[in-house]
Amino acid sequence: MAFALYVGLLLAQGYRRGYAWRSWLPLVAAATLALVLGCQLVFLAPADWLAWLGGDVELARTVAGGPRSVVGGAAFSLGAVLALRRALGFRGWGVLDAFAGPLCWALAVQSVGCVLVGCCWGEPTATGTWGLLYGPGTPAYAAQLAQGLLGAGAPHALPVVPTQFYHLLLCAGTGLALHLLRRRAAGWPGGSRYLLAMGLLCLGRWGIEFWRDAAGEPLLAAPLALAGYALPGLGLQWLLLLEAAALLGGWGWLVRRGQPLGADALVPAGRTPALVGLGLLAATARLAPGTLSLPETLLLQALLLAVLLAEARTALRALGRNLPRLAGLPLSLPLAGALLLATAQAPVPQQTNAPSKTITLSGGVLGN
Known part of the structure; x- marks a missing residue:
């Protein structure tokens, strides 16, 4: 639901x-794919990225079954936008502002999922009057059992600080602040609203980490050592603090400077959108089965199909205006079939019996 709202x-x-x-469609598709994959790639060493993207099934299965972090997803998504912005015809920095609000509201929806699943839980509360209770089989229960805080057969875990709700309020509050500031921010330089939103999210997340259980933080949960001295807090907190200072400092400098770095203009992109669409299609085809969940696969299929159909429409227009209006309908069928096959995330079925004469197409997977 968070990814669907984001798109x-x-x-x-x-x-x-x-x-x-x-x-715009190729840029949205690239940013969404980078957001999804970045949440997993952040837990791998850079030396293993190519093997993971190249379809290493065992490595992909290990990563897909592990934790995810939006810190990596947001960084990879920003990198994709910066890499493709000018190639797709966006000459100003204002295009970054278009991603700020949607990301805030998507993270607010994701926080609801964190409450339901039980991840990202907080430390046990001191009084127990304000906290969340999780039963057996949840991450918080298993962590407290391993730490000796619970006895065997306990009906539920100790009440924990509702850090997921704090994160929900942070993201929704940042999105609401952007909405309320939209008129005043109309005169800000391009990219200012993105820097403000990301800076507030990093600063708020830094504060929430003080209540997070270290066992529930999969990214940089170990204390950071500097010159042999262990700094207080988690390693992720220091990273978030540095990012918040850089982002909010950049926002303040841009607003005070008062001169836009470039108009939010769009120039013809030539053949670049088609190349980006084909590149994204090839990238998804190289992913190992199970890398993407079913909702992620369906969402990316819909985006990439829209990109291909937009390119097909442009190609038909270039051929001449005498073609029938419905000439694109037959073309859409092979494009849709190729897309479903290339982005299918189900493993290839193992053939154990003699082959039959029936061929079925289901969910983008051919089986004989």
Whole structure:
């Protein structure tokens, strides 16, 4: 639901800003794919990234079954936008602002999932009057059992600080602040709203980490040592504090400077959108089965299909205006079939019996 809301709000932003769909759709698809994969890649050493992206099944299965962190997803998504921005025709930095609000609201929805699943839990509360109770089989229960805080057969874990709700309030509050500041921020330089939103999220997350249980923080949970001295807090807190200082400092400098770094203009992108779409299709085809969940696969399939259909429409227009209006319908069928096959995330079925004469197509997977 968080990823679907993220994409839906981005499409609405593109419509409101008047972006050309042929340039905006590939950028949204690339940012979404980088967001999904970055949440997993952040837990791998850079030396293992190529093997993971190249379809290493065992490595992909290990990573897919492990934790995820939006810290890595946001960083990879920003990198994808910066890498493709100019190639797709976006000459100003204002395109970054289009990603700020959707990410805040998507993270707010994700926080609801964290409450339901029980991840990202907080430390046991001192009084127990304000906290969440998790039963057997949940991460918080298992962690407290391993720490000796619970006895065998305890009906539930000790009440924990509802850090997931704090994160929900942080993300929703940041998104609401951006909405309320939209008129005042209209005169800010391009990219200022993105820096403000990400800076507030990092600063708020830094504060929430003081209540997080270290066993529930999969990323940089160990204390950071400097010159043989262990700094207080988690390693992630220091990273978030540095990021918050850099982002908010950059926002303050841009607003005080008062001169836009570039207009939010869009120029013709030539063949680049088609190349980006084919590159994303090839990248998803290389992923090992199970790397993406079913909702992520369906969402990316829909985005990439929209990119391919937009390119097909542009190609038909280039051939001439005498073609029938419905000429693109037959073309959409092989494009959809190729997309479903390339982005299918189910493992290839193992053939044990003699082959039959029936061929079925289900969920983008061919089976004989």
